Amino acid sequence: MIIPIHKIYQGLKPYWRILNIVVVFCFVYPFLQAQNNENLNLLRQDTLLVPSKDTSALLLPSDTLQSVVDTTAQNASGLGIEAEVKYSASDSIVMKGTNQVFLYGDAEVNYQDIKLTAAVIELDLDSSLTFAYGLEDSTGVAKGLPVFTDSQGSYEMKTIRYNFKSEKALIEHVVTEQGEGYVVSSLAKKSPDDSFSIKDGHYSTCDNHEHPHFYLNMTKAKVIPGEKIITGPAYLVIEDVPIYPIGIPFGFVPSTSSYSSGIIMPSYGEEQNRGIFLRDGGYYWAASDYFDLALTGDLYANSSWGSRVASKYKKRYAYSGSLNANYIVNIFSEKDLPDYRKTKDFSLTWSHRQDTKANPFQTFSASVNYSSSSYDQNNVSSIINPTLLATNTKRSSISYSRRFPNLPINFSANLLASQNTRDTTVSLTLPDLTVTMNRIFPFKRKNKIGSKEAWYEKMSLSYTGNIKNYITAKEYDLGDKKFPSQWQNGMRHSVPVSLNLKMLKYFTLTPSFNYTERWYTSSISKKWDEDLNRVVVADTSAGFKRVYDYSYSVSTSTKFYTMFTPWEKLFGDKVQKIRHVMTPSASLSYRPDFGAERYGYYDWIEYYDPNQDSIIRHEYSIYEGALYGSPGRGESGSLGLSIGNTLEMKVKSDRDTLGYKKIKILEGLNFSTSHNFMADSLKWSRINMSGRTKILGTNINFGASFDPYALDTTSRGTPIRINTSHYKATGKLARLESANLNFGVSIGSEKIKKWLEKRRGESSNEDIDADEPPEEEDYVNPLDRIDRVEDEFADTRGTDDGRAEVTDDGYTKFEFPWNLSLNYSFRLVNGEFEKEKMAFKKKVTSDINLNGDFSLTPKWKFSFSSGYNFDMKKISHTNLRISRDLHCWGMSFNLVPVGRYKSYFFSLRVNSSILQDLKYDKRSSARDNASFF
Structure with missing residues (x-):
């Protein structure tokens, strides 16, 4: 046995x-x-x-x-x-x-x-x-x-x-x-x-x-x-x-x-799943004054193990950074049992910063945060930290940039990675190279004497060249992707030319020409697959491909100011004026039909579709799915319209009887849409609305999207937009497609204190006559004496030595620092389609998050974070933390009371890092509550 x-x-x-x-x-x-x-x-x-304790022999003689x-x-x-x-x-x-x-x-x-x-x-x-x-x-x-x-x-x-x-x-x-x-x-x-x-x-x-x-x-x-x-x-x-x-x-x-x-001595303990352990043991190498290296590892009784590499480096006035790499093998249950499994997780973080004094013309930086998708779920520190646990997307970048002082040329090189830990999708860009030429005025005279600047001297142009190698794949498939056939790569050149002119004194006219050229290394061809009963990619042909397009546009904008005096009976005599600023803008653009046969960017196939019992002509771009896309198909001549609005109020200042101050009622309310003259149907685009304002110091952002066209269904019952206005079909101007609202409130004792001080200062300016000294009063503002306590409470509060600060009148100065932030997010989107009403059901998703901390005494601190998702009707990840400063000791208690990661962690340890093993830790395993075990 x-x-x-x-x-x-x-x-x-x-x-x-x-x-x-x-x-x-x-x-x-x-x-x-x-x-x-x-x-x-x-x-x-x-x-x-x-x-000797006897110092009598050393006493000073009386006549000295x-x-x-x-x-x-x-x-x-x-x-x-x-x-x-x-x-x-x-x-x-x-x-x-x-x-x-x-x-x-x-x-x-x-x-x-x-x-x-x-x-x-x-x-x-x-x-x-x-x-x-x-x-x-x-x-x-x-x-x-x-x-x-x-x-x-x-x-x-x-x-x-x-x-x-x-x-x-x-x-x-x-x-x-x-x-x-x-x-x-x-x-x-x-x-x-x-x-x-x-x-x-x-x-x-x-x-x-x-x-x-x-x-x-x-x-x-x-x-x-x-x-x-x-x-x-x-x-x-x-x-x-x-x-x-x-x-x-x-x-x-x-x-x-x-x-x-x-040698770094390991700490030992016990876990319910992995048994007894020796953790964080290894060797520290102080290589030089510029960098160090720590190699540590973990061993568990059930054969789980982990290894870590950590290094920090710094060169004064040049650069600094840190590197951490972790690899963990977790074994759960026992072999030959149904729930036995083995996971391999890793993470890599690298941070590199260049000193601003090192080189004014070039910079190099790195911010790498990459890990396997299940690393954070199996990492205890992320379970304790709700921010790490709630992060589903990780981004990494390594960047180099070079500026040429005597030329208007800039160069940058980037390595980019984006990772979704929820669905294990990884996106890599290796590399991303960009060359830019700053805007220049080729026709501007260097020496202008007396004559007025000609219109053509205002013509400017710039250049941007970009080359990329990009792929998106699942984490487990990434290593099998072959280069270059399964990677997207290409190069794009962009040359915008513009002219800025004044028209009719109040209008700004900006004509422009944009030329874009793409270089690809492959193109595709399609065919009808009878087995799959759909169109598929038949072949990918390699070779250099040059693709270009261009467009013309002209835009104009101006500002309208409206001032009016509000009704005094409604707003009082403090409000002097209300100003409305409207900023309309319009643009005309034209783009040729690059789907025409002479360009060779599009192809077509014909096939018999048994579902529709007809011959179908399918047209497609041979650069479909390419990195920089393909030129637009169909001739386009469109008019873009947008309008921005701000609303301000001018009121009397409480501090200065002769002065005024501005209060923003609406910081922005914007509408935009466009109309394509050359489209055969659906000429109007969707109407987009966005706005922002501030109420009682709270930033509020909102937005919505409206569709001016009605809906119908295909023979299969799929909803589509039709070339009939929504107003004609329903009597309503437009159909709401989506809406969003979010705001955040952040308050605290310091903010309230500053606000009270401000109000007291304004009151004193209003009540005190500058020519006469203020009269003494027996009345004391209760805000100055709020929550005062007796002296015997002093030993439980306050300063670093454990005693409370006592005011001149003998009262203990009681302070209760606290902070509270609340964030609310509301989203309304299209849900299930109701064919009877020819409309989508609206699906509402909203959640609220609450974070805060407070200190009953300078030694005790309480913090919490939680939230609620109204759509799922569940409490989000909740974390409660209590910490106590015991002078040279520190005590903390972390609790996750509900949810998948329900657990607790108690720690009592010496603050000094040199005695870090002098501690007492007690924790429950969050892994026992995880559904994936």
Whole structure:
């Protein structure tokens, strides 16, 4: 009988963590035991005495004169000291004998690169010893504690006894900063190599040295500043309470300020589906000051695994970027079971940015975000992040551009990718090359003297050339597509020529000519397939194909202004004027019939259609489906019409009694349509409407599309537009085809605060006479005292030290920062066709999304995101998050209460990245709720 590995794990689960510690201890601890013993012996064999608490021998004699500042340089020759010792004090300096000095008040001693400051310093040049300590004030607080500074940094302590000759020191309560953490020791010995041997010290990333929120109590340790900390047995202490069961037999903490390579220790845990795991373990390579590389991986008990490559690079004033690649193999269930399956997911992200100072004429950038379609569904971080989970489309681009300073020429090269993770469709453009020539005026004179500019000098032209290689395919088929037969490729040239003229003073007339030429490498031919009973592509013939077309157009536009005074009884006396600005424009365009036989762009076939029992003539373009399309078929002469509208209101300003301000009622209301004179039917195009406005700071966008023609059905019952106006058929001007409306509201405490301040300022300007000072009032605006609380509430609020900010009148200043945003989207489209009414049923789809966050205190933050789809009548992905700043710790709780990814995630961890494994995580698996498992 074969027992699955995860069954064995269930039996060993109670002993898993104990087994980990025992294995590590047995294999690694003997190598560090010798080092720990040496550290302890250094403390025991120290030739320096522990500083005495008795300072009576150092008291200043009663008849000693006090000096403001005294600075002395003592010649140290013959005393075993290599350089002179400089010392000073702001209170007094007492000499005892020839080589004993007592310094009082801001005492300072300098020797070579060593600097020692303290309230009191005893200096004995005969023995090369110095002793420094602080003094307590009347409240019992120690002042002027010694600060020792050398080439390795500065250290604060309670007392220090230092030997200038041996460069050894015995220190009481030393505090040193090592990397992101602090080492505090009640007793430490400093060696000549600047290392510290300490006993009963603690290491923490908390900057509260007297009572840190947590620390590792090190029974014995050695600190090599700027390199590492090596400790013997240590245990965790939280809020001054020892947690003896949570300890380590030894420890190694790197504290270098520069990059260094090393092993990344994995984290271990358990998942219900994949079993126990070791995750995020690997190796970090600090290659140079310009880039690094991290190789990490995951291992699971059910044979699932993952690997990752991450790198960051930066060159100052040149470029910077990051690269991440992930590959995950997930195994679900067990072999020979019906629900067994295996997935392979990958993702690649690359971001590259060029510094603006690097090169003013060329740029290179990259933004790549590509992954397999199921990667985000199998990625826990995307389940927690609703934005990633709701993103169905990913786009990637790699771009290079070059500008030629002495020529009007620009060049750009792009690699583009678009991915739809919902239907696994991938679109690639490799490459997309573009050359543009900026607009030039070929007939403009360089030196104009006196004469007026001629009309032909206003003629301008430009050029755009573009070449592409493009394909759209399913993710699993992409590798099988052959180049170039199954890729779309081609080149397009576009040359617009235009002229800008003034006509009748108020009109702008713009005639233009547009020439477009396409180069293709293949064309198609079609045939009737009797088996499929439809027209299919018969053959694709390769070869260079040149396709061109051109068109003429002329356009004109102007503006009409209408001002009127509103009815005072309706709008009041504050509204002075309402202005309506209308911008009509019209254009005439002509395009020849490029479907004519002389161009050779179109072909035809005849076939018998048994469904219609007739001979059908099917005409088609031999460049159908080509990258840049094909020239239009049929002669076209059309008139384009559009009209834009804005509406503004002029009102009296509350701030300035003599001033006015403008308020936009309607920021835009636009209509557009066109009429093709040469079409044999359906000459009018659809009428498009779009608009935008703002109400109470909320942007509102809306639009609609109307069809002026009626509907009928074919012999098969398919609805089609007919050459009969909708007005003639129904008595209505046009038929609504689609409509949309969307708006978003975003409010918050800061916005309301600014609005209130603005209103108060406007009120004060209106109520206060500039010639007389305002009268004092007993009344206080309740908005200034809203939600004030008593002082005893202060310990639960506020500033970084956990206390609330108290105002001058003794009240706690209570603030409640919050933000709320609401977005609504409404869409109306054609649904099912009702033959009896000759109209489409309207299908309405709408959804609403709500996002927000608030902070009850500066330490607590709550955020949420949710929504509702009215069409599906379902709540969209909902995410609730609570976070708490615990000074040097951070706590967060993430909850997905409903839906496919229902789960929770609780985390309590140290904020410092160097102690990232000091954490507690508890989560449920969102995969248990996914329908695809």
